[in-house]
Amino acid sequence: MSTAPDLKFAFGNFNYICSTVSLTLCPLVGDADGIEPICYSRNVRLVDTLIFQPSTLIVHFIALVMTAIMIYHIRSKYTAVGRKEIIMFFYLYMLVTIMDLLLISGIIPTSSDLYPYLTGVHLGLISATFWCLLLNGFVGFQFAEDGTPLSLWSIRISSFVVFLAVAFLSIATFQKIGPFDPLHPVALWVVFFIFNGAALLIYVILQIVLVVNTLDDRWPLGDIVFGIGFFAVGQVILYVFSLDICNFAKHYIDGLFFGTISTLLSVMMVYKYWDSITKEDLEFSVGSKQNVWEVKELLGEDEMANGGLYGHHQQQHQQGYGGYNGASPASGAYGQAHFYDERY
Template sequence: MLQIGDFRHICETVSLSVCPLVGDPDGIAPLCYSRNVEIAGILIFQPATVIIYIIALLMTGIMIYHIKSKYTAVGRKEIVMFFYLYMIMTILEMLLISGLIPTATTVYPYFTAAHVGVVSATFWCLLFNGFVGFQFAEDGTPLSLWTIRISSFVVFAAVAFLALATFENIGPFNALKPMPLWIVMFGFNGAALIIYIILQVILVLNTLDDRWPLGDIAFGTVFYAVGQVTLYVLSVRICDTVKHYIDGLFFGTICTLLAVMMVYKYWDSITKEDLEFSVGSKTNVWEVKELLGEEEYPMNQPQHFHGNVDGGYGGYRPY
């Protein structure tokens, strides 16, 4: 039975990166887990999930490229930080879950603490992006950018220190009773996500004429919710059903990726690029006109410029 502050039920259901370090002196092992494979003498855990991690990194790179190509979109520099953090989180999670960093090594707690810190920083960065649309500060300005950078780093450092102190039993923190770490991982992160969703619904309803972005929010929420249910409720059942080939972590990672993709889709749907100042992939076509000779239009004849209705100059012609 799931209890607040208790990792036992969670870790017996799905293998998280913190499970070998909390709840028991020897860690907590899942009741059913995915089969491992040996590649070039290296034992790889969760091989199917590792493939999803690689796909997630590729998809994140593509999304970052498209965000950067929208040169004048609102909140472009702020939202790209979220995807950078998600990419770092995915890399750390892949290294830890796959066993490329073995649990028995002395560096495993440090990498796990960094992973937990990056996860919280990612949720915080997403929450901060939820306020960008309300123009609390002009997007893309040093105030906006450095606020999100410094605050995300502070969240990362604080949560990483809390996690490491819990793993190493530093001060009042205890790996056998990891209540504060549990609250941060599931309480703080969950609250940040819920507040972000509420803010975006308010933003769409109050400031946008188009209601289609609500569909992106709904799909992203559903994907993430299904992933969490798959992780923490159905993982053992899935693992037993498919004979240990995959478990809930496989589907949970897919659903998380889909939710992140819907964050991009939502941001893309509510931002319009100013084409007057954007730099597109297509080259501009300039019309070049030859200067008229002096013999055709004498210098003593008065000549004037006429502007178009849009403020541009349509050409040069005499009266």
């Protein structure tokens, strides 16, 4: 490096952070040649290719597997509130992990012409993920009914706009387009730390309000506390103790390894929290699906004695559908189906 990095934390300056931990943007900001961390995890050679951060690379693969499992379980909860909304967050987290895997490991080298553009995409995906999580915080308040086009497309479109805006800002900063300068990436610093951090903080506050004011069960608060705790510990390890860990571990691992693990754990707690407040599908189901569980309550004792719902249908059939007031034999007194249709 041409100049030694400034080790003092400063607003709008990545020098201190990048001298501590190797982020994807560090080779592109702060100096003409980027900023190299003082201590980082040693690399390994694999098929004539240097692989950086091999231990963190393993965590990324584990994160992809765990995210796929969480997505599978979310998709299987057909009647859960916000199922389609929260799954967008996990898809975005999976994309962020893939991009992190490719850039941090050196599979896409920093010398590549594509590296600045892919890093811009990576940073855009990170902000879009936080934004998507923030909007999911409003789903439980039912400002717009979950699963409807209004709810889904408002999240999709706004998240895509955030992705494009942050990706453009990042690439413009790296390429020194217009007023943006890689030596003074203040706007990028604000987005990376303040915008993303504010989105996470608002989400946490919304969920605490939701649990306290809406739910009788207070156990989901524990999931929120553990989730924010894992994330906070990971950030502290990443930006404060990374050099100490790297030196102590003889360059085998650094703070990025534990930071990635902590981020994965916090994402898993987001799933655990969502699962804990939607574990009883029938409680959150909407529409005609509940009717099938209320049929017995609507039948009188004589009707139950004559064979229940099936006997009731037989009697109506023998009467030439007279008791249905013109409705089909598969319908109730008001033309409503006794049997529910799948919501999705």
